[in-house]
Amino acid sequence: xKVLVVNNxxxxxxxxxxxxxxxxxxxxxxxxxxxxxxxRMPFQWSxxxxxxxxxxxxxxxxLYNVDRVIALKFPAYLVPHAHKTLxxxxxxxxxxxxxxxxxxxxxxxxxxxxKQAIRTADNQCFEQCxxxxxxxxxxxxxxxxxxxxxxxxxxxxxxxxxxxxGGAYDPYIFAxxxxxxxKRQHLLIQALAxxxxxxxxxxxxxxxxxxxxxxxxxxxVSAAGLEGQVELRFGFHPRSLIAQWVNAAxxxxxxxxxxxxxxxVTMEAFAAGKAVLTTTDSGGLxxxxxxxxxxVVESNPxxxxxxxxxxxxxxxxxxQKGQAAKAAWTARGxxxxxxxxxxxxx
Amino acid sequence: xxxxxxxxxVPFINGGARFIVEWLEEKLAEHGHQVERFYxxxxxxxxxxxxxxxxxxxxxxxDAGDLLIAFRPPAYVLRHPNKVLWFIHHIRAYYDLWGQxxxxxxxxxxxxxxxxxxxxxxxxxxxxxxxxxxxxxVGDRLAKFxxxxxxxxxxxxxxxxxxRCDGxxxxxxxxxxxxxxxxxxxxxxxxxxxxxxxxxxxxxKASSExxxxxxxxxxxxxxxxxxxxxxxxxxxxxxxADLMAGAxxxxxxxxxxxxxxxxxxxxxxxxxxxxxxxxxxxxxxxxxxxxxxxVVEANPRALAEAMDRLYRDAGWAEQMGRxxxxxxxxxRIDWDHVVTALTA
Numbered sequence: 001x002k003v004l005v006v007n008n009x010x011x012x013x014x015x016x017x018x019x020x021x022x023x024x025x026x027x028x029x030x031x032x033x034x035x036x037x038x039x040r041m042p043f044q045w046s047x048x049x050x051x052x053x054x055x056x057x058x059x060x061x062x063l064y065n066v067d068r069v070i071a072l073k074f075p076a077y078l079v080p081h082a083h084k085t086l087x088x089x090x091x092x093x094x095x096x097x098x099x100x101x102x103x104x105x106x107x108x109x110x111x112x113x114x115k116q117a118i119r120t121a122d123n124q125c126f127e128q129c130x131x132x133x134x135x136x137x138x139x140x141x142x143x144x145x146x147x148x149x150x151x152x153x154x155x156x157x158x159x160x161x162x163x164x165x166g167g168a169y170d171p172y173i174f175a176x177x178x179x180x181x182x183k184r185q186h187l188l189i190q191a192l193a194x195x196x197x198x199x200x201x202x203x204x205x206x207x208x209x210x211x212x213x214x215x216x217x218x219x220x221v222s223a224a225g226l227e228g229q230v231e232l233r234f235g236f237h238p239r240s241l242i243a244q245w246v247n248a249a250x251x252x253x254x255x256x257x258x259x260x261x262x263x264x265v266t267m268e269a270f271a272a273g274k275a276v277l278t279t280t281d282s283g284g285l286x287x288x289x290x291x292x293x294x295x296v297v298e299s300n301p302x303x304x305x306x307x308x309x310x311x312x313x314x315x316x317x318x319x320q321k322g323q324a325a326k327a328a329w330t331a332r333g334x335x336x337x338x339x340x341x342x343x344x345x346x
Numbered sequence: 347x348x349x350x351x352x353x354x355x356v357p358f359i360n361g362g363a364r365f366i367v368e369w370l371e372e373k374l375a376e377h378g379h380q381v382e383r384f385y386x387x388x389x390x391x392x393x394x395x396x397x398x399x400x401x402x403x404x405x406x407x408x409d410a411g412d413l414l415i416a417f418r419p420p421a422y423v424l425r426h427p428n429k430v431l432w433f434i435h436h437i438r439a440y441y442d443l444w445g446q447x448x449x450x451x452x453x454x455x456x457x458x459x460x461x462x463x464x465x466x467x468x469x470x471x472x473x474x475x476x477x478x479x480x481x482x483x484v485g486d487r488l489a490k491f492x493x494x495x496x497x498x499x500x501x502x503x504x505x506x507x508x509x510r511c512d513g514x515x516x517x518x519x520x521x522x523x524x525x526x527x528x529x530x531x532x533x534x535x536x537x538x539x540x541x542x543x544x545x546x547x548x549x550x551k552a553s554s555e556x557x558x559x560x561x562x563x564x565x566x567x568x569x570x571x572x573x574x575x576x577x578x579x580x581x582x583x584x585x586x587a588d589l590m591a592g593a594x595x596x597x598x599x600x601x602x603x604x605x606x607x608x609x610x611x612x613x614x615x616x617x618x619x620x621x622x623x624x625x626x627x628x629x630x631x632x633x634x635x636x637x638x639x640x641v642v643e644a645n646p647r648a649l650a651e652a653m654d655r656l657y658r659d660a661g662w663a664e665q666m667g668r669x670x671x672x673x674x675x676x677x678r679i680d681w682d683h684v685v686t687a688l689t690a
Contacts (some may be wrong), residue, residue, distance in 0.1 A: 002358050011410035012348060012381045037357055042384055044406035053404045060401040064389040066357050196597070 002035050003028050005345075006077040008038035017089050021072060023159045024087075024178035027336040028070075034344070041076040045094070048105060048114050050232045051075075058176045070343055074118075078125050085346050086132045087154060090139055092118060096110045123147055133345030136284055154343070157336045158267050163243035166273035166326065170321050172201040173277070173311065174249035176242055177265040179234065180209030184255045184299070185217060187279075191304035193224035200312040202253070203245055205233035242268070251275045251311050251318045255299065259283040270329035275321035277307050288332075293325040296333075347689065348411035349379045352421045354388035354402075357546040361610070363418050363434060366480075369504045370432075370688075372417070373681040379689065382411060388420060390437055392450055396462060399423055403470075415688055416474075423470040431477045431689055432499060435484060436605060441491050448519065468492040478687065481605040481628045497630075499687055500679045508583060509615035510592040514660045514667065517545045518621065518653055519593035521586055522609045524561060525553035528600050529623075530562060532646060535583060538568045539650035544657040546597075547575045549589065590616040595656050597661050598629060599644065606632040614638070619666035620669065621652055632677070638670035661669050 003026070007021040028036035039059065044050050058078035063069065069084040069158040071077035074092040077084070094104030095118040100308040107239055126132060126149045133154035134140045143149045158164070179185055185204050208214035212232050221230045246252065252269035255278055269276050276289045279299035289296060296308040301335055311318050349458050351364050351374075367383065374381045386405075387396055399420045407414060407426055414426035419437045422429075436442070440448045440460040450456040471477060472496055478499035479485040485496045503509075530548050535592050537546050552558035558578045581589070590596065596613035598620055607627040612634070613620050620639035622629045635641040640656070642648040656663045674680070 004357050009384070011350060011407065012380060038382060039357065039387065041386070042407055044403055044409075053406070057404040060394075060397050061387055062357055062389050062391070062394060062398055063387050065359060097442040119510060206536060247576065 001033060001150065001344075002065065002067045002267045004039055004063065004069050005036060006039045006069055006071040006079060008043040008073045008290075009294060011042060016217065017202045019072065019159065019249055020156050023336075024070065027340055031340050033345075034340075036164060039076070039079075039161070041079070045092075048111055051092075051095075051114050052117060053335070055117060057133060059121070068344075074122070078121060084125075084129050085296075085343055086141055086151075087343060088132065088134045088143065088151070090135075091122070091142060091146070095119060095122075097142055120145070123149075130209045133293075133343065138260040149290075152342075154339060155262055155268065155334055157312045157334050157339050158264065158271060160239055160344075161271050162267050163239060165243075165247055165273040166271075167247040169250045169315060169322070170248045171199065171312070172203055172249055172314075173251055173308070174245045174269075174274075175202065175204045175253045176204050177263070177270070178209060179204065179206045179217070180213055182209075182257050184204070184257060184279075186220060187221045187225065187255055187299065187304055188303060188308075189226065189230060190301035191308055192226055192229060193220075194301055194305040198308070198312065200230055200250065200308075201229050201231065201248075203233065205237055205245060207236050207241065208234050219231050243272075246274060249274055250315060251277060251294070251322065253308075254278040254282070254285065255279045255304070256282050257299075258284075259285055261285075262288055266276060267329070267334070270325045273322045273326035275311075275318055275325050277311060278306070279304070288325075288328060293321055293328050295321075347413060348382070349374055349689070350407060350411040350414045350426070351381060351383040351417070352414060352424055353383075353385055353417035354419060354421050355385035356389065357387065364602050365419055365504065366432070366434070366501050368528070369681075370674040370684065371391070371503075373685050374689070377685050377689075379685075380411075386421065388418075390439065392456060392459060395437075395467075396459065399463075399466060413689065419467075420470075421475065423466065425473075429474045431471065431474045431496075432483060432501075432688065433471070433477055433479045433488065433496065435465070436487060436491070440464070442487055464491060468494065476690075482631050483604045486572050489674075497687075499684060500606070500677055502679050502681050502684060503611045503615060506611070508587045509612055510587065510591050511617040511667065514594050514618075514664045515592045516543060517547050517593045518595055518597050518656070519547050519549070519590055519613075519618070520597050520609075521549040521581060521590070521598075521612070522598065523553060524548065524550045524576075525557065528648070530561060530642065532599065533597060533649060534561070534564050534568065534570065534574055535646040536649035536653065537570050537574050539647050540654050540657075541650075542654045542657040543573075544594070544653045545573050545575070546653075547577070547589065547593075549577045549579075549581045549586070552578050568655065577688070586612070587616070590618065593618055594660060595619040595621055595639070595667065599626050599627060599649075600622040600629065601644075602627040604628050611674075611679065614670040617667040617671045619656065619663050619670055621656070622648070632673060633670075638665070638666050638673045640666075 005025050025036045025038045028034050054075045058075045061079050095115045098104035105111040132151040134151045213230045229235040254265045261284045276290045276294040295307040297303040357483045373380050403423045413428045416422040416431050440666045443449045477496040478497045488494045488496050596618045598609040599622050623644035633639040642652045
């Protein structure tokens with residue numbers, strides 16, 4: 001079976017969606033009887049009238065010698081095919097939820113017409129899909145609210161789960177992932193400042209969204225005299241190094257604000273058998289992080305400090321929750337094998 | 347600089363049209379350029395071919411990179427302020443193959459389609475800052491059908507340093523797909539006429555099992571099984587280089603091909619003379635009779651005579667083989683030149 005994965009592309013830009021598309025193709029090619037390759041459609045979304053051209057041109061292209069399409073993004077998913085499965089990473093948000101908060105296309109005049117055209121094209125396309133999967137409950141809600149379309153959540157699996165084997169429970173807490181205001185690493189440092197007798201250490205590692213936020217964290221650490229307790233490792237780290245940090249940690253901490261999905265950081269921690277400390281407003285990961293598999297606290301420095309204190313004062317408890325996290329992860333069966341199976345079963 | 351490579355493709359079909367793009371991509375990166383490659387879908391179906399071409403035209407890559415290099419049709423209709431073409435072929439059914447057996451029927455509708463296609467092509471190709479072709483044949487067609495001038499930029503081999511020469515033995519070596527159009531059969535017939543102890547080795551996967559059987563039967567029927575070796579399988583690049591290294595010469599005689607063909611280049615890198623025929627098309631851009639190979643009539647007796655000449659005078663075969671290697675630099679068939687020409 002020849003499966004074409006279809007994604008959009010901004011020339012010379014790569015991000016999580018590009019990585020997911022590459023991995024999907026690779027995993028499909030590992031599946032017996034399946035051959036896969038990637039079609040990347042260049043996408044230019046401004047000025048807004050461009051969007052009409054994009055809709056039209058995608059609908060006009062033809063695919064030949066392809067048994068199935070798995071499409072990920074607008075407007076690439078508009079390319080016609082008789083057996084199309086959608087694995088929607090997100091809609092073209094300017095025509096949907098971002099419009100409502102003034103960051104997208106308005107309802108009046110030309111933009112209103114363009115927005116309506118996109119929604120019509122989307123609805124026609126969705127109607128013809130064999131199956132519609134989405135990458136998160138948030139995407140699912142939007143699709144249901146704006147398009148009245150039902151879908152199933154299919155979380156993207158880890159691409160390199162084999163690295164996250166777990167291991168020792170050394171006395172440090174690992175906080176990985178992107179570093180920025182939305183991920184709120186500053187709350188962790190503020191919390192530690194409230195714990196003068198903290199016996200453990202905190203390792204914060206990942207690429208900063210901005211130099212300003214990175215500088216602010218560095219300044220906070222030195223102002224609180226926490227250089228001995230907090231290690232700041234800014235930058236893109238090799239996956240193997242990230243896995244080492246996760247594998248030997250006593251637990252992980254991850255406090256994003258209202259995340260769409262489970263988040264790779266959470267998934268990596270769970271795969272490695274590490275409990276996760278998070279906050280009540282962190283969004284999608286609360287589906288997995290519970291009092292059994294971690295600590296869910298209010299998103300203020302004092303509550304986080306209390307959580308960190310509990311975590312470090314009872315290594316046995318951290319280990320026990322970590323084992324529960326591992327069990328919950330395994331039970332979920334979030335593997336590429338299952339993912340491919342569901343995508344192809346449709 | 348930032349370079350966009352754009353070509354059309356049929357998903358899951360690999361071949362020369364992709365190699366040239368991907369090899370160039372690698373070489374551009376080696377020269378420090380940032381490369382973004384797009385393969386866009388296209389099928390040559392009369393009823394919606396123009397629609398698809400219009401869709402390409404609507405795409406907006408104008409701000410993508412400093413340079414866009416377009417290859418296979420209709421990628422050259424993409425708009426970019428600095429568009430350069432490495433033009434491999436037209437949509438040939440409406441150009442040089444028009445009116446021939448497998449081309450669309452020349453009814454009024456197809457005639458109108460052809461006219462629209464040629465008009466659109468002429469305009470879009472004419473927008474390019476520079477047009478390179480992979481052969482003179484293709485360049486001549488651009489002049490004839492579109493009235494456009496171009497320059498030949500020969501596609502080099504990928505990693506040619508793997509080829510070597512260990513001397514000049516008894517074998518004429520042939521490596522390419524085994525199919526009627528490549529005319530291995532003609533060489534086998536020729537072997538029935540040779541007067542010397544020259545040998546022939548045919549390597550390559552046959553286009554069908556039935557054709558492989560007919561080739562084998564032919565070798566047996568002519569009583570040539572002790573002098574003609576037919577290896578009907580995919581040969582690794584390494585094995586190919588090994589087998590070629592000791593050959594007396596190489597033969598490559600496709601019927602009227604556009605370009606010189608990679609087998610000819612491989613022979614040149616292995617310092618072997620090329621035996622070809624006067625109707626082989628693009629191969630003749632590389633091979634000059636008695637300079638770096640032999641060009642003879644496409645009949646068994648002429649080919650047999652040529653093989654005997656090579657066998658009787660291995661020193662001469664060697665001389666022409668060495669000249670064939672030098673021919674590569676005369677024609678500037680190397681990646682550095684390609685990268686410089688395309689990014690100038």
